Amino acid sequence: MAVFGPGDTRKNLKLAIAGETYEIEEMYPAYIEVAKFQKEKKVHKEVLNGPGVLKKMHKMIYEKALESVNSGKDPELGPIQVCEVCGYTLEGDAPDVCPICGALKEKFTAFE
Structure with missing residues (x-):
């Protein structure tokens, strides 16, 4: 369930950044460790090169948007x-x- 929606743009961007940060720092590293444990080299590579990269790009765009909102x-x-x-x-x-x-x-x- 998403915790953002209509309302304050600044709050929504902060929540989006927090969500991407969680996925980058917590969720995908856990997936990678499971893949290593299960010796799933292809999955490990796909997680690093696929969704992990996407999340970093999304976070960067959200951060740039938040900077703009904060500066008006x-x-x-x-x-x-x-x-x-x-x-x-x-x-x-x-x-x-x-x-x-x-x-x-x-x-x-x-x-x-």
Whole structure:
């Protein structure tokens, strides 16, 4: 159950950052340890290279948004690119190939 929703943007961004931080620092490391214990090398690699990377990108974007809210200014962002296949998210130009799933540049949607 999400603890954020309509209401205070600053609070919602702080909660989103806390959620991403939890996943980066607690949840995914636990998944990795279980994968190591079970000798699931492929899963271990996928967790490190997939969702873990996505969470770090999300956290960075939320932090930038919170800085803007705190300063009372609109955020200065380049286009936000999202891979339609795996959800990889970045600011700037879409890569030729998604570093997470290998989808081609055409599978990225830009939000400006």
